[in-house]
Amino acid sequence: MDLSQYIKNISTAASTILEGMAVTFSHLFREPITVQYPEKLDKPMTEMLPPRYRGFLEVQMDICTGCKRCERSCPIECIAIDLVKDPATKKQAMSRFDIDMGKCMYCGLCVEACKVESTGAIRHTREFEGATATLDHLTFRFIPEGLVPLYKAPKDLSEVPVGEYGPHAREARERGMRDNPAMLEELREIWRKQNQTGKKKKGGKKQAKVTIDAGKAEKIKGNVVASPKGDVEKFARLLETLTAQTDCGACGYPTCYDYTKAMAGGADYDPSKCEPGGAEATADLGYAMDVYWKGPEAADAAAKGGGDAAAAAPAPAPAAAN
Ligand code: SF4
Ligand code: SF4
Ligand code: SF4
Numbered sequence: 001m002d003l004s005q006y007i008k009n010i011s012t013a014a015s016t017i018l019e020g021m022a023v024t025f026s027h028l029f030r031e032p033i034t035v036q037y038p039e040k041l042d043k044p045m046t047e048m049l050p051p052r053y054r055g056f057l058e059v060q061m062d063i064c065t066g067c068k069r070c071e072r073s074c075p076i077e078c079i080a081i082d083l084v085k086d087p088a089t090k091k092q093a094m095s096r097f098d099i100d101m102g103k104c105m106y107c108g109l110c111v112e113a114c115k116v117e118s119t120g121a122i123r124h125t126r127e128f129e130g131a132t133a134t135l136d137h138l139t140f141r142f143i144p145e146g147l148v149p150l151y152k153a154p155k156d157l158s159e160v161p162v163g164e165y166g167p168h169a170r171e172a173r174e175r176g177m178r179d180n181p182a183m184l185e186e187l188r189e190i191w192r193k194q195n196q197t198g199k200k201k202k203g204g205k206k207q208a209k210v211t212i213d214a215g216k217a218e219k220i221k222g223n224v225v226a227s228p229k230g231d232v233e234k235f236a237r238l239l240e241t242l243t244a245q246t247d248c249g250a251c252g253y254p255t256c257y258d259y260t261k262a263m264a265g266g267a268d269y270d271p272s273k274c275e276p277g278g279a280e281a282t283a284d285l286g287y288a289m290d291v292y293w294k295g296p297e298a299a300d301a302a303a304k305g306g307g308d309a310a311a312a313a314p315a316p317a318p319a320a321a322n
Contacts, residue, residue: 046126046166054106055128057099058169059142063160064121065248066094066150066276070110078104080191083244083278086147092244092276093147098187099172102135118248119153119160125169136181140172144179150246150276155255212283212303220284221299224291235292236264242284243274250275263289 035041041048049055071079082096106124114122130138153160212220220242227235239260246256251273253259262268263285271285283303290299 046128049126049128051126052124053126053128054108054124055126056101056124056130056140056169056173057104057110057122058125058127058140058166058172059097059099060121060123060163060168061094061097061142061148063119063151063153063162064094064097064148065118065153065246065250066092066244067118067246067248067250068275069113069117069250070122073109073113075107075109076103076105079110083150083276084147085280086149089149091149092246092278092281093149094143095147096190097142097148099140099142100138101130101140102138119151119157120162121151123165125166127166127169127173130173132177134181136184137176139180139184139187140169140176141179141183142168142172144175150244150248152246153248155247212287216284217287217300217303220288221291221296224288225296227292229292232261232264236261239263239285239288242277242288243281244276246276248276260285264292266293 038045046055066081066083068081071081078100080096080098081094083092084095085091086093108124111123114120132138223238224235227238236257237260240256243251243256243260247254249255251259253262253273256274259268259273263271269289271289272282274281274285277285287299287303290302294302
């Protein structure tokens, strides 16, 4: 190496070092960009996150139809929804809506299913703070007590009163931190029982077997027998009263009436499609269809023979009575 090249190398090294040091030195006079979290923030951290941030899930219960699309679309079974008949209103209502945020992988599949096909009741929020000593605290219960009625969605889903994102997740998190894990012991007992009865079997229809109540069967029978054969609309309206009547669309039809009209017209023989109605609606619809298409004696025999009304779906209709 000649002398000029040697001097050039030294000069390049010196200027590079000076350049680097200049950047370092300039930081001595800049405002720090790190913040003391959480004490010294100008505004809550959640407000600084992007709007589409995938934080904790929340459910706005007053616009939830109980259609269970979210529960079905979750690949790892984080969501648990239970529906029962409300003794006061005699209508289906939700008794449980739990999300295990400790297990959730934030994939958003449940949110998409609800947003595209239902009301957008379940959604990600920008809430994220869930530091806890045990994951049990992160089971968010959106129905802390009592029953929540099912929301009947407008047909075009245009006027669903979607509220602010965040408060439901915050409330559920606070309850979780306060009430779990003692509450979870109770839940686990419920899950154990459900698994024993086959209600939560992986895959397939998640319906328990229900035997139709004798008094109710008599009432349904009387109404069906009084319904003139061939009057599809009348029979469809009667069947509609046996569904959950939320027009949630989980059965694959836009409204309850569309579903029951297909059944009454002989185009659909499956009484097990009403998701919010659950096993009870399946049993009631199956029994009513049996009375209509097979006759009261055969319907009673089928009802006594087994409780699984889905299995006891009516035989193919004699003719589509449109
Ligand atoms: S309305 Fe949405 S949140 Fe409610 S059960 Fe259906 S999919 Fe789930
Ligand atoms: S975000 Fe994904 S993993 Fe979490 S509850 Fe929804 S579907 Fe399940
Ligand atoms: S019949 Fe269909 S639309 Fe009506 S509540 Fe049941 S699943 Fe929803």
